Amino acid sequence: MRLILTGVTGVAGLAAYRAALVDPAIDGVTLLTRRPVPSWAKLPPQAVAKTNTILHQDFKTYPADLAQQLAEHDGLVWALGKSSVGMSEEQYTELAYNYTLSAARALKEAGAGSEEKPFRFVYVSGEHADPTGESRQAWARVKGRVERELPELFQGTHMKAYILRPGYFFPSKAYPEDRLNQRSFTLRALDAVFGPVLGTLMPSSVVPTEELGRFMIELAKGRFPDQELFRNAEMRKLVKEL
Numbered sequence: 001m002r003l004i005l006t007g008v009t010g011v012a013g014l015a016a017y018r019a020a021l022v023d024p025a026i027d028g029v030t031l032l033t034r035r036p037v038p039s040w041a042k043l044p045p046q047a048v049a050k051t052n053t054i055l056h057q058d059f060k061t062y063p064a065d066l067a068q069q070l071a072e073h074d075g076l077v078w079a080l081g082k083s084s085v086g087m088s089e090e091q092y093t094e095l096a097y098n099y100t101l102s103a104a105r106a107l108k109e110a111g112a113g114s115e116e117k118p119f120r121f122v123y124v125s126g127e128h129a130d131p132t133g134e135s136r137q138a139w140a141r142v143k144g145r146v147e148r149e150l151p152e153l154f155q156g157t158h159m160k161a162y163i164l165r166p167g168y169f170f171p172s173k174a175y176p177e178d179r180l181n182q183r184s185f186t187l188r189a190l191d192a193v194f195g196p197v198l199g200t201l202m203p204s205s206v207v208p209t210e211e212l213g214r215f216m217i218e219l220a221k222g223r224f225p226d227q228e229l230f231r232n233a234e235m236r237k238l239v240k241e242l
Contacts (some may be wrong), residue, residue, distance in 0.1 A: 002028040003220050004070055006059075006103075007079035008037055011171050011182055012124050015213030016077045021046045023217055030073060032056055032103075040177040059099040062106035071110035075120035075220040078103065084139035096142045104153055113158030120160050122219045123150055127167045127205065127232050151228060162219045166212050167205040167232035168198055174210070204233035215239045 003020055007013030008031050017037070020026045021044045031037065031053045056066070059080070070076075078100055084092045104121060113119030128135070129143040150161040170191045171178035179188055198206050215235050224230070224238070 001026055001075075001221065002030065002073045003217070004030045004032055004073050004076040005079065006032050006077070007081060007124075008033055009035065009041075010079060010082065011169060011178070011209060012166070012212060012216070013077070013079035014041060014178065014182075015172075015209040016079055016216040017213075018044060019210075019213035019217045021050055023221075025221055026050070026217070028052060030054060030070070032070070038181065040181050042175055042177060060102040062103065064110075067106040067110040071107050071112035071119070073112075073119070074117060075122065075222075076103075076107070077122045077124070077216045077220050079124045079216070081124070084142075089138040089142070092139055093142050096139070097146055100146050101149065101153070104150060104159075108153065108157055108159060111158075113160075115158055118158050118160045118222075120162060120220050120222060121150065121154070122162045122164060122216055123147070124216065125163055125165045127165045129165060147229070160225075161228065162224075163229045164216060164219065164235065165229070165231045166207050166235065168195075169207050169209050169212055170195060172209045204236065207232055207236055211236060211239045214242070218242060 003026060005013060005017055005020065008017045017029065017031070020029045029051050031051060033053065033055065034057055035055070036053060037043070080099060081096055100123065107119065123146060125143045125147055126139065128137070128140050129147055130140040131144040131148040133141050133144060135141050135144065147163050154161055171182050173179070215238070
């Protein structure tokens with residue numbers, strides 16, 4: 001099985017990449033990224049043998065040959081994104097909506113998937129995404145729009161959308177280099193204080209990155225084919241049963 005991953009320089013994407021590398025069911029991983037995985041990221045020894053990196057700068061445009069190359073894979077984990085803090089709604093729409101739907105349309109037009117092996121598009125959303133568009137938070141409206149339109153786009157095709165709404169997550173303590181490079185000093189200090197509090201008082205609202213990474217890959221493998229939306233609490237329950 002061959003998967004495409006995006007957002008691998010971020011927290012969720014890197015967690016998915018590590019999970020894919022150690023999964024014996026995954027034969028190859030294609031990273032669709034603007035820049036290579038940084039040297040500080042600690043990876044399993046299988047990384048070199050299992051990884052193909054495609055450096056791609058414009059996530060709204062996919063030449064026909066690239067789209068065809070991507071469509072030959074079995075699935076994709078779309079973990080591209082970042083915090084909406086400091087971004088206008090227009091800027092966040094470009095990142096979270098336009099990039100996602102452009103890739104989905106390119107894969108659809110290239111004929112991804114088959115009746116025997118549907119192409120699985122795993123979209124990493126957020127716990128409070130709002131498909132109704134009524135939320136006061138711009139990021140929730142934007143991600144909710146993606147949640148609503150992805151399944152509609154794939155109707156009548158051999159592609160299937162899976163929507164994952166993780167709660168709060170932070171770079172793992174098992175990888176101190178991640179914490180140093182992916183989060184600022186201020187955010188690390190806040191996590192040291194509030195992370196344990198959330199984990200104790202609201203455990204269903206947080207998720208360890210290792211669990212998140214594994215669950216994303218399981219969705220891409222087709223572990224839960226009959227369900228489309230997975231919220232954080234349910235994800236945490238299901239991942240413990242794997």
